[in-house]
Structures are given as structure tokens and as C-alpha cells.
Amino acid sequence: MATKSEICEPGTENSMVKTLEWTDEGVRFIDQRKLPTEETYVTCTTYEEVADAIRTMVVRGAPAIGVAAAMGIALGARNADAGHVSELRRAFDQICEAMGETRPTAVNLFWAIRRMQQKFEACSELPVDQIRQALITEAQRMYVEDIAANEAMGRHGATLMPASGGVLTHCNAGALATCGYGTALGVIRAAVEAGKKIQVYADETRPFLQGSRLTAWELMKDGIPTTVISDNMAGAMMKQGKIGAVVVGADRIAANGDVANKIGTYTVAVLAKEHGIPFYVAAPFSTVDLETPDGSKIPIEQRSTREVTHIAGKAIAPEGVKVENPAFDVTPAKYVGAIITERGVARAPYEQSLRRLAETVAAAD
């Protein structure tokens, strides 16, 4: 990526992580591939660089991907060589298409693209420069709304957390997966702020290690007690009575409540059911895809086998071995105790409760 990058001193006090940010130069990201050992920031100055940052997981997490795409579109429109609206529209359509091809599962990406398209349509009568500015403003508004949604999710979800004890989370659904505060980790943060004595168990989350690299890193910055475990230890921890609740994020929630989320989420949900532990999903309402009837219709991204066969550039499997690497799995609604959104908490039957929330004006709005 032809990006400007800066390295911060590790250990710098900065409890508010800036996952992504609109700047005059372009879109600035913390490079999540390098955490926790390096706190590096990259600034993407073209929309192609933003698309690359999404594809290569410089930025990841469904809500963050959505806002990153919106900012990438605004950036592309700002940079486009267009004197007339028709020229800008041609460039804009191409930018939106490129952005839509980065990652297939997180529906927030498509939601963000659609919202930018609606904004374009709404102001297509204005002069070109005002359209460009309106798109930038819209992306910035989505950024602010995302944080507000997470805080609202926190308020709704905190009451579901146990007063004390272990809460398991998988992958990273934190500040680093959003514009700030986090979805699942936002619920945990809000519970801690409300005085609950929570000890987080963070699944390391192979193959990309978002749990050990990202969740542990951001929770430690906040002083929330965190224990990293290998994914395969979750069952043993539950059996030992160390886990009182599970809370995870989501990449897409179907109309019936089936939840696509990071690979391994389904395994955790089955374990939670077996141990009678409540399993919660926290996600902004933009993650709910009412046009997808159930989980079987959610496209699941397959990523490079190298993520499984190599760690830190070193081979950990024999050369040429066959590998599966689905980035996500689908947890059927029957395992989901509640879906926590900024509009309120949905419970089964989700077909009804999600539609009801769809008609609600968000409490956070």
C-alpha cells in the first residue's frame, strides 16, 4: 500500500483507540495486522488504498468495515476528476463497485455503500463540490453514529451481564472493530462502568488471532481484567464454572436471527448451550439483513490457506497440506439468547422481534 505510516511509541497512554479517522490527507487506520507488538498508523490517500486496507485486514470488524468503506467512497469522490455531476456519478459508481468487492460477509459494508448512494441521489441536484462535501459529511456522520450506537448497545446489554465473574468473548468486537467503544466489548465496558466485576476470557481466535492480539490489547488499555485462552479451551473453562455469559459481535444477522460471525462462534454457542450459559450477540442494527431470510443464504468468505499454515512467516503445517479457512460460520438462532442492538434487545422469535426493531426509531438517534 502506498500509504504514509507512523509508528507510535508502544505503551503510549491513549485509552481511546482511533481505529479509523477521516483526515484532510485521507483515511487513517491503526494497522491491526501489526498489533499488539507495533502500534502503527497508515493513511490511505486513495479509495483503492482504502479497499486494499479492508481486503488485507488493516481494518476489520463489520461496523468498522462499513464506515471505512463510506470514508473510502467519500475520499474517492473527493479525488475524482469530475467537472459535472454525470462525471462524478460515473466515478462514484465505479468506486462503490470496487468497495463492494472487498469482503463478502459483513453486510455493514453493503449497508454503508447503499447509504452513500442514497446521499448521492439526495443531493445530485447540487453543484459537484457540494456533493463531494455532502459525501464526506455523511461518512463522518456514520462514524459518530457508530460510536453512539455502541454506547446505546452498552446501556441495553450491560443489564444482561452477570454482576461478577467470567464473560467469554470470541474474536474482537471491540473499539478496534468499530469506530470506538465496541459492540460486544461495548456491552462489557458498560457493565464494568456500571460497577460489575467482570473478568473477560478472550478466545485467541485462530487463524487471525483477533482475540489475543486485539481484544486483550484494547481491554488491557482499559484496565479490564482479561485472560487469553486458546479457542479449544472454551469448553474446559465453561465446565469449570468460570464463564457466566458469552457475548460476541456479528457480521450479518439474517431475518430469522441466524448469526454469521467469526469462525468458531458456532462452536462457542454449542458449548454455551451445553453448559446452560447465555449466549448474546451485540451488533448495530445495520448488521441485521432482513433481506436474507436465514443463515444458509449468507455468503461465507474463504480466506487464504496461508493464514492457517503459517504464523509470523513460519510454516506450522507440512507443505502442500489441504486446509479449510472459512472466515465465518453461522450460529442458528436457537442458540442465541438475545441480540443486543442500539434500538433495544431482541429475543426469540427473532423473525418478529427484529422486524419490530426495524420499525423502531433508534433510541440513540
Add this chain to the structure above:
Amino acid sequence: MATKSEICEPGTENSMVKTLEWTDEGVRFIDQRKLPTEETYVTCTTYEEVADAIRTMVVRGAPAIGVAAAMGIALGARNADAGHVSELRRAFDQICEAMGETRPTAVNLFWAIRRMQQKFEACSELPVDQIRQALITEAQRMYVEDIAANEAMGRHGATLMPASGGVLTHCNAGALATCGYGTALGVIRAAVEAGKKIQVYADETRPFLQGSRLTAWELMKDGIPTTVISDNMAGAMMKQGKIGAVVVGADRIAANGDVANKIGTYTVAVLAKEHGIPFYVAAPFSTVDLETPDGSKIPIEQRSTREVTHIAGKAIAPEGVKVENPAFDVTPAKYVGAIITERGVARAPYEQSLRRLAETVAAAD
């Protein structure tokens, strides 16, 4: 370790892996920490070196640990400066004690030590040099018996495997965990030899990666189709109908059929139950510990946090983060469809079936 080491050319054709071997110089091991990228052999010339090799997982797998300990004891007795039986006994007791302190969970270790102690007692009237020789012969006999037991397990277990399709295994219970052929992988090998069309799914098995590093390596040498998955993918693979059976090894089986095995085994067992997939355990009868009434009494080794926080020397978690690293977990008997031993197949209720097998003369003897 002050050991002689040899590096074999990678890719050398050698389908029979020599996990461990008695040689005139000492006990020779393939260094399992370096697989699959380096095929290195080390020869331990003192019992302390053998104890170290067990502790540091140069050699691992309950049956292999047992025979390694027996060979280490024979080596120590051979090297001991003892002119009289009383002197040899003093040295011998010290060697057995050191060997017993290497790893706490695999009961085969204690079984092997006890068997060497019984051999010592049985020939304690003989001259010192004949005792030394008898101990060497006993360790070598245990080596041969282990392979025969695995082959018998294979015959008993092959019939339980599906005629075709996916079989999931966790960790490495193969040739590398034994003196050859393997327990769980012995069952798979025997099924393949009987013409079954099996595709193995190998959980990578964090944190030590025995599945991706060892199981995949030895099965590929044998030309058995193998797919490596991250541990957290097991649920998704089962849900997709890719897994017809699970077979794993064991480090200790309590009298009631509770099974201690590599961390993550319990998670796999719960998933198998949820999907109606049979879950089998294959282990030599020396793994059955009738003196331990149930799994709650099995000591579980906690290993270094660094195994979880670092891979290939690189940090994958923030410095100072809390970590759990139990090396094993306990799968309650209710999840276990059958325990395959060289003496036959035990089914629930295990309290009775295991005791019955204890009274049986092994079919393989």
C-alpha cells in the same frame, strides 16, 4: 540438551516414522518440536536427558512417554556406577523418581515406571549386570508390545469407522505419540487398509499445534488425505456434514470412563454429541487407570503461558496478559461412544466394561 543431533534431508522417503528407539549410545528421538519443517533426531545419553526430552516435549503422546521413560530408566541403570545390587537399587529409585516428575497427567508414565520397578524386583537376586540387561530388555519389550497393541486397536476400531467420509481427530495420537502406527491414527490407518475411503480432518490443536505439525505430517507420509483446520472450525465442519466420526487418543482414562486428553478434546466431544456424531477414544490398556475413580481426580498439567502468547518466538498477545494453559481437559464418560483398546472395545457403562477388560488377557499378547 547435551545430545547428539542429526538432521535428515526433508522429503526423504521413510514412511515408518521412528518416534523413539533404543540404541547402543542411548535413546534416540525424532525431535517433535521441530516438525514438520525439520526432521531432526536427538540421542539422549543420560536418563536426565531423557527426562528433559519428555518435559520439553521432544517426545510426547502418552504411550510414547511411557516407553521413553522405561528406556530412560534402563539407560540410567546401565550408566549407574554400582557394584552391588543395593547401590544399583539406590540409583534406580532416584532415576524412577526423576522420571515420575516429568509430566503429571499421562498415566502411562507411571505405569511404565511401575513395570520397570516390578522387573527390578523380579530379578533383584541376579548379578548387577544381568539386572541392567533385564531392564534394557524389558524396555525394548514394551516398545514392541506398544506397536502390537496399536495394531490390535486398529483391528478392533476399524469396524467403527465410516465406510467413507470425514473423520475428525484432535492433537496427535499417531505413530509420533506411540512407538509406531498410533492409537487414534492406528484406527484410521487400519480402516484405510481395510479399504475405507477416509478423509481425515486434523484440528491444528493449539497451543502446541500437534495436529497441524505432527498429525498432518505423518498422515501425508502415508498418503492418507488430510485437511488441517483451526480448532474453532470443528463445529462448522460438523454442521456442514463433513464429519462422520471422531477418534482421539487419551492420556488417562478413569475407572468410570472419563477421559483426560489434550486440551480441546472436551470441546470436540460436546460438538460431536450436538451433531449426533460418534466420539471414540483409542488407547492402550495401560492408559486405563482403575485406581482413579473419575476424571475429577486426574491431575491436569498447567504449562508455560508462553506456549499461548508466542508462536515461533513472536509475541501474539500483549505483554503481561493473563493466560490459561491447561495441557489437558477431561471428557466425561457420557460423551464417549466407545473406548478402543488392544483388548477389545469397551462401551458404557464403563465402570463394568473396563473392569472386564482388565481381567482379559490382551488379544494381542
